[in-house]
Amino acid sequence: MADDLIFYTNPMSRGQIVRWMLEEVGAPYQTQILGYDDSMKGADYLAINPMGKVPAIVHRGKVVTECAAICAYLADAFPDAGLAPPLEARADYYRWLFFAAGPLETAVTNTHAGWVPSAEQQRMVGYGSFEKALDALETAVAGKAFVAEGRFSAADVYVGSQLDWGLQFGTIPTRPAFEAYVAPLRERSGYRRAKEIDNGLIAELQAASPA
Structure with a gap:
């Protein structure tokens, strides 16, 4: 279920690393897009990552931050994807x-x-x-x-x-x-799926921003 795995990101961030990893894993996930000056610094997200930075994931109620840690965690959490050696x-x-x-x-x-x-x-x-x-x-x-x-x-x-x-x-x-x-x-x-998703989100954000 997508609700089991929630991905907090901004497409113009290191979240692109985790997006790629998630696409390699192939498990369903939910994406929450955060803004640098508002929701990323809001109380709800600071309760997840006190650093107020993305990316972060919440998997079955457990929080993981830091890109390398998230990549290693996802490889172990979804072993069928074969993304970690024995x-x-x-x-x-x-x-x-x-x-x-x-x-x-x-x-x-x-x-x-x-x-x-x-x-x-x-x-x-x-x-x-x-x-x-x-x-x-x-x-x-x-x-x-x-x-x-x-x-x-x-x-x-x-x-x-x-x-x-x-x-x-x-x-x-x-x-x-x-x-x-x-x-x-x-x-x-x-990689290509991840870039397509994030590039699309970047275009949406840019279109919505004031000129």
Whole structure:
């Protein structure tokens, strides 16, 4: 039932990552669109996510926030979708899923914001330097269709989303290994369905906004 799984999002947000994951899972879900300046900061949603940010899901009354956590949770909650490797084969799955959610995203965000750690600060920050984070990411995807166990998984949804977004908007520089990894992910039916839904919602929001 769609009421068992509620997805809180804004189409112009990291919610696009979770939308893709939901489309790969294939289970029915209900979407709640929130506005940045109103409902996202309202008491009802703050009771779900005190950060006042999207995305979030509520599955059978349980709240999950943070994109990587949501992807990992959905892979386990819906095992028939085959989006997580067997427990004994999850080393690369967890490694790269959480590398992309932690060091990589922080490196990209800080660099885009104009903050570059000094040589001394690189010892303190979790990603070292932007280039080191990109080099590590390249080892995860170079020559591979998928980052874990030779099969598509929730880790590819998250890593693929980070690269897809970064390459599109220029926050991650183009490398042949990155382009080769992302290109077939963009052809997946789940990815295409998710983009069609969110692009349609973006168009609706833009049409409804004052000129």
